[in-house]
Amino acid sequence: MNAPQPPQKQEHQPGREDKMRPLPDYEPRFPGAGKLKGKVAIITGGDSGIGRATAVAMAREGASIVITYLEEHKDADETLRAVEEEGAKGVKIAGDIGDEAFCGQVVERAMEDFGRIDILVNNAAEQHEVKEPLEIPATQLERTFRTNVFGMFYITKAALPHMKEGAAIVNTTSITAYRGHKTLIDYASTKGAIVAFTRSLSQALVEKGIRVNAVAPGPIWTPLIPASFDAEKTAKHGESAPMQRxxxxxxxxxxxxxxxxxxxxxxxxxxxHPNGGTVVNS
Structure with missing residues (x-):
């Protein structure tokens, strides 16, 4: 069992991985087998956390990587370093995934640099804890949906004309879509929307030979945790999972x-559902 993380708090969303203690484990555990050889992947929110780990894992499997991030330049540089250490090519692009024009620029850059898009990982997200439902401000509600849901629509719409039969889209939802979360109501709502988006888009694209699936993580040690919760709650992150970490x-x-x-x-x-043992209806 992992040692518990010490109390810590970051004041800026979506958080910085280089400031976390202990640092998250992102390096792949096993040698690659060429599963994604010759493919090109766009990964939103690829600078840290699950996005970074996915970028490096896909690089190890032979994919070229395009990551987007908001403004965490140091984290993005580390991700790119790790991608290139795997012998893969990597590109980083900073901007707001909730801006449709930026999403178009990401796709254009991927096509300019690599000439194809085979994989789209819709991973970028933000969350803000609010203890009372009536205290969720309209600006926060709109912002959370713009990042977590609108951005997913925007970049998927931009990428699809370039994705051919055999391509894959993988969306990041959350255990909160299935269990709810009393202090993350707007965030959990976006994650429920992503489940519906995944299922609906999969039906729309099945005849084109493009697969659409999702991953619903449980409590994972990423920068979003100290950036979202107070120090005491961060120190207890993961204790409620059956694996107790x-x-x-x-x-x-x-x-x-x-x-x-x-x-x-x-x-x-x-x-x-990589969630530490919680049984949910999928």
Whole structure:
């Protein structure tokens, strides 16, 4: 069992991985097998946390990587370093995923640099804890949906014209979509919307041979945790899971690799649940 993390708090969303103690485990645990050789992946929110672990894992499997991030330049540089250490090519693009024009620029850059898009990982998200439902401000509600849901629509719409048969889209939802969360009502609502988006889009694209699936992590040790909760709650993150610990990003990234690869060729519209043992209705 992992040692508990010490109390800590970050004041800026979506958080900085380089400021976390202990640092999350993002490096892949096993050698690559060329599952994604020659493919190009766009990963939103790829600078840290699950996004970073997924970028490095896909790089190890042979993919070229395009990551987007808001403004965490140091974290993005570290992700790119790790991607290139795997022998893969990487590109980083800073901007707001909730801006439709930016999403178009990301896709244009991917096509300019690599000439193709085979994998889209919709991972970028933000969350803000509010203890009373009536205290959720309209600006926060709109912002959370713009980042977590609108951005997913925008970049998917921009990427789809360039995605061919055999391509894959993998969306990050959350255990909160299934269990709810009394202090993250707007965030949990966006994650429920992502489940519906995944299932609906999978049906719309099945005849084109493009698969759409999702991953619903439980309590994972990422920068979003100290950036969202107070120091005391951060120190207890993951204790409520049956495994009584937070998961590490490299325990979630293999789900994304699997769903993006041809190993999951008979899966679409599905959700995987790396959540430490909590049983949910999928």
């Amino acid at each position: 937070p998961g590490q990003p490299n325990e979630v990234a293999p789900c994304f690799v699997f769903l993006a690869s041809d190993e999951a060729s008979y899966m679409t519209g599905q959700v995987l």
